[in-house]
Amino acid sequence: MSARRLGALVLASLLALPCARPAAAADFVPVTGSGSTWSQVALDQWAAAVKKNGITVNYTGSGSTAGRTDFRSAQVDFAVSEIPFQLRPEDGSPPEVSKRDYAYMPIVAGGTAFMYHLTKNGKRVENLRLSGETITRIFTGKITNWSDPAITKDMNGVQMPNRKITPVTRSDGSGTTAQFSLWMDGQYPDLWRPFFKKKGLTSYYPTLPGGKQQNGSNGVAAYVAASYGEGAITYVEYAYARNAGYPVVKVKNKSGYFTLPTASNVAVALTKAEINADLTQKLEGVYNSADKRAYPLSSYSYMIIPTSTQAPFTNEKGQTLSTFIDYFLCAGQQKAPELGYSPLPKNLVEAAYKQMNRIPGHITAGTDLSRCKNPTFEGGKNVLLETAPQPEACDEEGKIPCGEPGAGTSASAPPGATAAPTADATTPAVAAGDAPVVAAGSTAFAEPVEVAAQSGTALVAGAVATAVLLGALMLPPVLTAYARRRRRAGGAR
Amino acid sequence: MTRRTGAVLAAVVVLAFGATAAADPKTIETATATPTATPSATATPSPSASPSTDPDGPDDPDTPAEPTDPTDPDGPAKPEYPGNTKGKVTLDQSTDLVNQVIRVSWRGFTPSSDAFLSDSTTHVVRVYQCRGQRPETVADCYGSGAFTYPDKPKGGGVLPDGPTNAVTALTASNGRGYADIEVRTIAESASLACDAVDDCSIVVIPNDGDPTRPTLAGQLATQAYLDSDWAWANRIVAPIGFAATAATCALEDADFRITGSPQAKRLVERWQPGLCTSKADLDVDYTSLGEPLARSSFQTNGTDVALTTRPEDTAPSRAFDYAPVGISGIAVAYRVDDADTGKPITGIKLTPRLVAKLLTTSYSMNAACGPGVKDCNKATDGNPQDIFQDPEFLRLNGEERSWPSMAWPTVVSGDNDLTYELTRWLAADPEAAAFLKGAKAPGGMTVNRNFKGAEFPTSAFVSRDPDKRFVHGFIPVFGLSDVARYLVTNRDNSENYVKDQYGNYVKTGPYAIGNRGLFAVVSTSDAQALRFSSARLRNAAGKYVAPTDASMTAMLKHLKTNTDGVTQLPDYTAKDPKAYPLTHVQYAEVPTNGVEAAKASKIAAFLEHAAGPGQKAGIKPGTRPVGYVPLTAAMRAQTKKAAKNVLAQKGTIPEPPGAAAPDAPAEPDAPEPVTLPAIQAGAPAPMGGRLSADAAALLGWLLPALLGTGIGAVLLGPILYAAGRFGLAVPALPSPRLPHVSPRGAGRRRKP
The missing domain is CATH 3.40.190.10 (Periplasmic binding protein-like II)
Known part of the structure; x- marks a missing residue:
């Protein structure tokens, strides 16, 4: 480091003091990180977005386990992982002790989705809905055929084809696997533990008879999307399913509603996340959220940030890293829904800034969140939460699944249609934050719900929903009568 | 165009070792006495593959190497190894560099022993980017095992700025070879700290083995010894200079968001720092996303502007214009x-x-x-x-x-x-x-x-x-x-x-x-x-x-x-011997209604840039990078027209894409689909069982109609039911056809 550069840096930091964000960009040194592929889609876009500010962030999606290892061995400045360092791993692997000082900082939320590829009568199934127990049975080898009675029951009697299920799991050390196994261990220990033969989570999925394994989030998604992926199902962050244009399972929540991992459903569920003192997450409340909208497998991804200048970290890198963090906690979260994530809610953003302030050389930021362009708290309110659409009636347990004849709405709504925000009911902020997720769904699968649910006032929504439901119930006899009279089949589908 | 830029295409720097050694206090004096120590320069045109499109062309191909200053170095601390007297190195660009790839070519080297690099290959060549015009030791070169930098941990081994950019290459039997190396500015590599003030160098190290132990050349001339003293002595150093720090944007929130066309990524990223430092003071956020998702995001107000190659294939829900912004392939x-x-x-x-x-x-x-x-x-x-x-x-x-x-x-x-x-x-x-x-x-x-x-x-x-x-x-x-x-x-x-x-x-x-x-x-x-x-x-x-x-x-x-009257797609059957078929226009879908004036003016300014300065080729922020060709005059006019419509904000929602478009996927069989009946159970599906865009487009029409039908049926249901139940005459109503009761109606977004 030349004296000239040092001098410039000192000057820059002096100048930076009065204004919250330094304007001088010439002195950003690059920072390097590795880890999670779950959140890589968002990280890559953020890193690209700050290039124009002269900030270089090199990120390698090598899997959470590799990221934590890289951090401990001082190969990277920061790591990204879905789970904290495993200090007392219950799966018998050696403890992950970091000699570098670190803190956990949430970066983006999302849903671990179940992307599947299933064809019935020559058409792709897009309205599959499953209970957590059924999912666990599938991924522990207890349910091996799509026509299994448990699946038929979740589908309220609608039978899926008699076809082998191919569960696709990760072959590499994966935070997604850890999140998924943590959920199974917490919710269905009697199913998970006999299969795992231990308790707790694992980053390495046990071999599953009849299953396939692939390396990385992209790998499992590619397998399911492949033509030979017929019958396959995998767990992967929603962004990967969206990219591939494949449907994901609606998962039953505690209120008996089947929900998708949309930005809003994830945000709703995460309001029940307990944050430990070190900002790690306790998700029991999320898994068991009683909100009808909650997506049970919601979680957030952590950045493991250095809190000392132990090599390879420096104060200058701290300036870069904290500037990057300042971007993605606020404006960068606007990209989340479009990509298949959920923006961090305000409490997590506040907590994240506190952690950011432990980075050596950090900038001053986050003191005035009213300037933060995070789409979840426009004007001090969690807009995403307030406007999160309620599930449709047909998404409730015991009802004809949405998309099935007689369910009241069609599951194969035209692309874009369901997502179109109802004109005056939503604010621009909501449109920016929430609509894309819905839109995404609609390119490959449908969310007919939103038509009714998004119309602002509860009254209107209720009325429309009632009408739809009523229509659904009354349609068949009417059509029969109509058909009889016209002596031809009614084309009411 | 500065003098430095003029040298961009064919600047050539060749320094025999002695020239650099002369200024190197750590190298031995005998080296400076080598007869070939005089700096020499050759003018070699850049390799024909050079894609650079500097509009002003190479006007100063001869850039003499900087004269060196022979001073007396300290006494030798290491064994004496001879310098490289035969080799010549050419860079296809050595000044005004940004973070980019340059080609380093050489001749007069000893041919490598194999066609492929292996651990036993001898006469291997390493190309490094190094600190300073005259790096002292290999410790100044990024990626070498000895590379030094502040706060280097004792154990070493960790590279502070990510993976190395050094390249290991071979020399062909004619003594020639080349390597493409990514040169890094201070933004990518703080530890090298190359910028407009601090020059750096490309160091080419052919490892010909330890001349004092020629019998061991089979081992010592391999890649394992590329960082050895004898290899370093054999180096050729070519100074490189960087462009003034590329303009960077102040850290402020973006004026609007653009999503889409991964093909347009380099164009938008080139424009970003140009726009934010221009008079327009325009800070644009860009998300690279597959066009179908981007179009969908735009139509649902998820993003302010979408970039797309193909037009909308479903009924739009926003008022918008298509504006050509770039052409790539x-x-x-x-x-x-x-x-x-x-x-x-x-x-x-x-x-x-x-x-x-x-x-x-x-x-x-x-x-x-x-x-x-x-x-x-x-x-x-x-x-x-x-x-x-x-x-x-x-x-x-x-x-x-x-x-x-x-x-x-x-x-x-x-x-x-x-x-x-x-x-x-x-x-x-x-x-x-x-x-x-x-x-x-x-x-x-x-x-x-x-x-x-x-x-x-x-x-x-x-x-x-x-x-x-x-x-x-x-x-x-x-x-x-x-x-x-x-x-x-x-x-x-x-x-x-x-x-x-x-x-x-x-x-x-x-x-x-x-x-x-x-x-x-x-x-x-x-x-x-x-x-x-x-x-x-x-x-x-x-x-x-x-x-x-x-x-x-x-x-x-x-x-x-296409039927929208604006967007265009290539006619792949056009018989033009000179044409590269896979050439596509990237269009911005820009909102022409419902956007507040401040944002609208920013979007319009973006389009003005796209229709003007953004099409000028160059290497500076705001210009058009390589791999894109300029918009035609008609396209630029279209973009300017769209800019006006964005400012006016009086647009209406366009008609749905027509069914007769030659290239628009409005019919399931529009662009000569190639289909075989499926032999297996399941639908005849495109590569992944996905709906083809054609089919999707068709569904895009069918399904709203069906949904409309459904809603129509819902509304009529009770009446018909009553009618049926009570034996009233059922009117011959074509009930399943109420196209206007589509959810799109509700989805239309009109802001004052």
């Missing part, structure tokens, strides 16, 4: 080395059918059947092992040549206009279309049998062959720029199909230079910026044309306008 890029010489092969020609063979994984690869082979892949039985054994390819590209083995082709995953257009081009070629339909190619090769039932065009590449070697071999990659990253690091996206001891399928490592057979489908902008060779593709006139500014511009005469 699709390249079939490759890195293929001659198996004899190890030298990169250029000028590869491909027919559409050869591209179809590549993309359908129709070569038998490492699963070829043969006598005594168990467990081979029957789906490619009888087909050549790879393209380099395919008679069709060899006839075109040289049967006598030594070709390497082919790696798995790398393509982008998910729905992308790039994929749709590339496969539409395949379907438009009679030979390729017939091949995809199952016809035998000359020589007997057939499409991978797993592609029966596949439809083309398709918007997504997916794997179709369940053979384990194919499952772990052909894996489409998330993100177009990542596809380029695989090729630039000499990798494919395959993994070992046998698990390692931890149960993981380990990713295939980089292929050694000299031993590469890599193909990737990328944008022309990535191909040119990263100096990939791009295949010369056979166009409809039967000519093999590489993607160049001229050939892409020639294709602009053969664009067909």
